[in-house]
Amino acid sequence: MHIAIVGGGINGFCCAVRILEHFQANKTPIKVTVISEEFSPNTTGDGSAGLWGPYLLGGTPTNKVHKWSKGMHDFLQELWLSEDAGEAGVCLIPVVRLSTNDVKVEDFWKDIVYGCAPLAEAELREWSTTRAKKFTDGLHFVTYTSEPLKLLPYLMKRFQKNGGKIVQQRVEDLNEIINNDQYDIVINCTGLGSRELLKDANMHAVRGQVSRVKANWLYFVVLDESDDGNYIIPNTESVVLGGTHQKDDYNKVVCPNDKKFIIDGCREIVPGLTNAQHLFDWVGLRPGRTSLRLDVDKNVKKIIIHNYGHGGSGVTLAWGCAADVLDLLINEMKNRNLVKSKL
Template sequence: MPNIAIIGAGVNGVSSAIKILEHYRNNEPNTPIQVTIVSDEFTPNTTGDGSAGLWGPYLLGGTDEAKVYKWSKSMHDFLEQIWLSDDAGEAGVCLLPCVRLSTTESSVGDFWRDIVYGSNDLTSKQLQRYNEGRTVKFTSGLSFVTYTSEPAKLLPFLMKRFLRNGGKIVRQKVTDLDNFILSSPYDVVVNCTGLGSRELLDDQQMYAVRGQVSRIKANWIYTAILDESDDGNYIIPNCDTVVLGGTHQVKDYNVNVSPSDKSFILQGCRRFVPGIEYAQHLKDWVGLRPGRGELRLEAEKRGGKVVIHNYGHGGSGVTLCWGCADDVLQLLLQSKSVSKL
């Protein structure tokens, strides 16, 4: 019986676990299968839990664009399926009009604009209105409609689906991967530890990209506005609250809320929507994005067993999780035929 461990219960671990479990349940119902998520933290304490979960490739280092396209499209299709089902409310999936603005040469959404709905470049007149009062001007902008799937709702929904299908969970911190592989009963280990891989694998290519956000009550905001510049702000409505952002501080491991970041966020977002000043402030939150020169999704043989790595999703872990899980499953099926599990 294939006995598979997924280390990590963030969006990538849970998506990978579901893909594997449901593949066997649906296609090989006579093969008994055990899939266990082993993790020191679960929702609501993973990196995605505080994020808005807006679909959009972001902060992915040098990861191959064609792969990012494929992975992010898979997630968009998955979200569309959920949105059209009765589960959208429970899963926290909302359809959202967005405007992305850029101050750089390259146009917004160059390689992914056909995945989202109704993408249109802003006209120069529209850009001019966004540029009023600004010293650094936006040079391009894109309006479109896509999804948010806030992980604080999506993760409990996915965990429920995993457990309903017979998945198991174990709360454990893995401190020594080789020892875990040797001493545990698992045939295959899937490593979805995000930034945890820096310590677990001594992967020095991993680094934190610190993100601080605020949440407000403002159920009159129905559009996301995102300034893509290095010091840009963003406003992203979720189901019940609105996320204001944000920072992306490279190699900053401080998980405490910074008052100066908070005032940068609130002041910057007020420039787009002045009424934010009077909205109820709910909370501030800091998360460390799992930054890496390039997302790592590959299999290796370790201690005589197959280990599949799936980490380093930067600022797009939610956007890519379902598509990356497709590849994890493929790697597992290939390795299975090689090693005759």
């Protein structure tokens, strides 16, 4: 059985690792190949801070987001408690999420993170003093960052160590892979690429620009959730300052106005950032969708599973979505009598 995973971003590699390790543990002969135009450090996730937290997911049902994001949180906990934590870039970090205009900070995931509690009035007042904004609601908790610049190479290494194969190739038409006799099963994790590959009109870019600075003294995350809000997310060697979320904007060039908004806004929240060394700016296009797509394509004879449209939370959901992809795959293989051994 040969499985082709198209797309080598965080979702492609979480699926690749989960599927390969599952079948190997069950002693089922399996080959897995990841085919992708780009790999780390050139995927959408590579510029992100990889903070755990559901964000920009369109109408994706909350119960599914909860399940998928818990799956990733559990995986990050497992990594953080393992000897691989440093290599995989997994950090445990305190977070403050703030909002204005009496908008409540979303908290349907509060049982997943550690010690989630509302900010007291006095704390909200303190956060409001550093800038001209009045924060009206807030939460504090502890969760993980898993910066894809480290997590992706870690997953790729783990996949290849177990015999997984990698092919660099742009796929112009998914049928190229579906009709290729080499592959029995195809899993599509092409993110925004699915817009063209499948002519999926429900897909759209949500442009995000960030700046990275050196500020190793900063050890907490601050997110201003209001529409014109900024965020500050430390990673292991740099701090990500954000950010923009421009729907249907496909411009991948750094915009000076966005940069000013980011730098000035973050300095207002944490004045110490004024003297932080600026490293670089980065733009990525989040794979936005009316609702995340994770399903079996019933129009094709071969098993085809789609897993794309993770918006602003591809890192947060990846391991949990990969579990559902694996479940769908096992069911389809059983239904079609593709393997005799116990799965």
